[in-house]
Amino acid sequence: MQTSVTFKNLDPSDHLKSYISDKLDRFDKYLYNPGEANVVLSVEKFRHIAEVNIIGDRLNIVGKEETEDMYAAIDMVLDKLEKQIKKNKQKVRERRSGKGKAKTAMGEPTGAVVMEDDGERRVMVQNIEYKPMDVDEAVMQMDLVDNNFLVFTNARSDRVNVLYRRKDGNYGLIQPNP
Incomplete structure (x- = not known):
């Protein structure tokens, strides 16, 4: 993933850049094509703010977190972005397979009856x-x-x-x- 990191009111750090690029590499498995990430790290008084914008696969996902620790802010915003990407990809999969339109087509349990000596036992097939x-x-x-x-x-x-x-x-x- 192509990553650009911008620092505001903060000294540029190669360690922060490598930390972010390593963490963003885990998103490559969710994107079919190479993505682009724009990261803005800023400090305002005691608040450390991490803002990440990921563009790729017709997605534009933005996340922002602020905490008292920059690394915690980065981890929190990346977790938030991962949830958004998974949710968006799931929506795309459901639209392509047609699940959203016909709810009775797939996933609905159907009953199959298995006969036993004392009576009848139902087996749900899904x-x-x-x-x-x-x-x-x-x-x-x-x-x-x-x-x-x-x-x-x-x-x-x-x-x-x-x-x-x-x-x-x-x-x-x-x-x-x-």
């Missing part, structure tokens, strides 16, 4: 879409969407995996044997 991603990205996706499990294709092994939330709050991963 069709889901899964996409290739890393385990780290799947964990971030689970944090954004409050589900108990996530089915995805592992980008490294090209196999279907299931990430689930355990009762103790940690995550579990189910992988097929090679």
Whole structure:
């Protein structure tokens, strides 16, 4: 990602520039084409302000945070931008697949009946879409969407995996044997 850093009322620091460029590199996995980031770091009395503008993939996302520590402000604004990018990308995916128009087409559970000796037991069948991603990205996706499990294709092994939330709050991963 092409990054330009501007300092206002603050001495230019190569360490801050490298910190920001390293943090912004994690957004490359969300953008299909190379993006451009304009960063403005400023200090007003005791407030440290970080403002980031990311342009790429028909997106123009702006975030601004102010705290008493510049590094904390940078981390907070980048977390905010990551949420915005994921939300925007999800909207684009839903529009392309047509999910927004026809809600009954995908994702609606359908009932299949399984007969047992003592009676009838219902099995709910739900069709889901899964996409290739890393385990780290799947964990971030689970944090954004409050589900108990996530089915995805592992980008490294090209196999279907299931990430689930355990009762103790940690995550579990189910992988097929090679």
